[in-house]
Amino acid sequence: MTDRSAVDGRVSARTLFGLAFPALGVLVAEPLYLLFDSAVVGRLGALPLAGLAVGGLVLAQVGTQLTFLSYGTTARAARLHGAGRDDDARNEGVQATWLAVVLGLLLILVVQLFANPILSVLGGGGDITAEATTWLRVGVLGTPLILVTLAGNGWMRGVQDTVRPLRYVVAGLALSAVLCPVLVHGLIGVPALGLVGSAVANVIGQAVAAALFVSALMRGPRTRSLRPDLAIIRRQLVLGRDLVLRSFAFQACFLSAVTVASRFGAGAVGAHQVVLQLWNLVALMLDSLAIAAQSLVGAALGAGRGRAASMLASRVTAWSVGFAVVLAGLFAATHGVIPPLFTSDSSTLTSIDSIWWLFVTLIPVAGIVFALDGVLLGAGDAAFLRNATLASAVVGFLPLIWLAAILDWGLPGIWVGLMVFVSLRAVSVVWRTASGAWIRTGTDTVGSRTSTAEGS
Template identity: 25%
Template sequence: MSLELPLSVPLQAAPANGLLTAPILPTLLRLAIPNSIAMLGSALIAVAETSYIGRLGLAPLAAIALVFPFAMLTQMMSAGAMGGGVSSAISRALGAGNRERAAVLALHAAIIGACGGLLFTLVMLLFGRSFYVLLGGRGEVLAEACGYSHVLFSGAISIWMVNTLASVLRGTGDMKLPAMTILAAAAIQIVVGGVLGLGLFGMPQLGMQGVACGQLLGFSLAALFLIWYLVSGRGRLSLQFSSFTFQRAMFVDILKVGAVSCLSPLQTVLTILIFTKILAGFGTEVLAGYGIGSRLEFLLIPIAFAVGVASVPMVGMAIGAGDVARARRVAWTAGATSALGVGAVGWLVAIWPSLWVSLFTSNPAVTAAASSYFAWAGPVFCFFGLGVCLYFSSQGAAKVGGPVLASTLRLLLVGVGGWVLSALAAPAWMLFVLVAVAMVMFGLCTAAAVRFTRWGQ
């Protein structure tokens, strides 16, 4: 019996998508391209929203710097952290040839997604204002931040359901449909957010709340479509509610990766929040400038996300089939690809910061602060891309402890170092140097964790 199972695994898993046998780099790029297109939609949203908000005035632009880390935390936890846990569990089940288990895992994943969204709504509606006050929000800036936040997070369940169900599909190797769905949601968000935010075509100008309405509507429609698609049986897995029973082992299989992975985006956002709090003392212009700079840092995550998420089912299926050597080759190939892509963008904005900054402001003080950030942090974005991508690959192997500890180290460097520099009344550029050092350590330590952690059963 033990001799027959390994021989039967590739025969059962390979016809689904060939991820166990196809050449690594071409397959990785083929899977990453749809994700890249979807992430382009996310980038367009960020550019469009910041452009809209910049037209509304300086206070809204500073307010979005307060809200944006929490908005990205929602996305990162649902798509990259818990979503990675979902894709990992499903791909490992498929790699082992157990499609029934994969289908049951998909239903449990949907429950986790709904609960995660409701929790985010509850926390942000109750404590969002207090968070923004702790970050230095005052007066008009605080009011604008709260108005945007209340609308955005009232629909957090839609964001979580879209990203969770998209992760179910990605776990089967289907990258195209999730990408098309997210891209369609992005288009709706850009159009509706612009029209309602700026009051175009005779519509009332709702300001920040109108911009947030675009995201609320886009993700709500996308969630309904993905639910219909999976229930109708059109996907490689289908949600069969009639035969569903709660199984603790299924939740454990997802959460042992997803719950631990949630610590990493939380630490990433805490890193940004610590700097936001410190730089708030330098004035609105510096805060807005850093908001523009850190927004690009967040937007580079999708580049690493596109490659990293593509590696999750490849690594997961290889682990499920017992081919650990292939799983590691996939991880290193993905990490190198991500580092090159993210690093290229970093060097570009380090040399020509106006390419990004001029999209949002012409204020000299804001431009100077954002340019200083890019000059120090841009050249080492490659380490950030390497670390983020290897974190995703580790999810596929269900071994995320080391990458999460690397993220913890980055947080400690920024927190302790930022406190020391602030106490010494250091200029803002020294804080940006600290950001760069923390990125380098994050990338190197994540790579070391992947290299020395034992993968496999």
């Protein structure tokens, strides 16, 4: 049942963080497992580890580019939940799951057909490409399962249930973590499969998580059919198109940043990697609050309470900025402690020092951006977010990155570009939120052109 205080615009720390912390667990579970997977495969030697890195990079793009199955479904399901139509909200999960299966099967076909040319470009051909191909041909079989999990996360977040998704994801990853060393190294009498054992373990764990999400869809009373509904799927694809284009903008920016950083030497690349991973950690923390905001705002709009949604936007942003300021303070206080944990190389440490305070300064600004991204995603305002992100990338991040290369500004030039990118996004989402143009109440406004008048 919807938290009525949240629907009325009052959100407590307990409500917000009660949704955010389990969502954070889901966000960090996969990266933590991938570190474990890399450690297991790494004991086979450098070549299998390189194959895992290259093959895994291709598979990772599935989750990165198709997150609309999660975030888009949350936006649509949250409105229905706020209107008291939980069975319809669950039906959004059903349709997203059908879409996940179809897209997953198409991706299996594409990757199986084009694995060699794709991996030859990334791995440079030779032994690394051969290892990566072996891993990817098995690992890609889990693509529909990965996408089903994304869809399941989406509708459950929409009905403000972030605990069960955490349990399901952890159950799948825990099984993979047990099977991975057994299959890779041939423990307890099982034949050693080497690198391919890692892929098999991944697929089995993904199957368990996907099965749990599907079973949750099928449990309980239903008034809707489990068959595909093309009208709903079409609206989900409209929302998905905007989120995919937005994701491409992020990928272009960060790939360009790595490319330019490599021109400044190994120390700069190492420093960029270290601080970027810390930035990604901060982003995951703030994204968990954005997920909570998405669910709460969507429910308020679905309940017809536009002014309450506006109040929620202000309150969630205040909590997010406060949390971000605390994080910035922690990183400022540990300036001399954290970098040496990653490296003892003097050139890398010097390069880290050159961008550390830019990183710290960026965190509170990110607190605004992530919170209001969540608010606008909850409102289904994906087209605006797409345009704002693309414009911020084209006007801010990309020109400054390439100027940093041309004018030899070094690593600080890249991170100034990131600051401009995030700051432009902050200005755009603050302006959009203040305008109230995103406040469209009712249950049929996400992924369609229709809307109702603003609620009270």
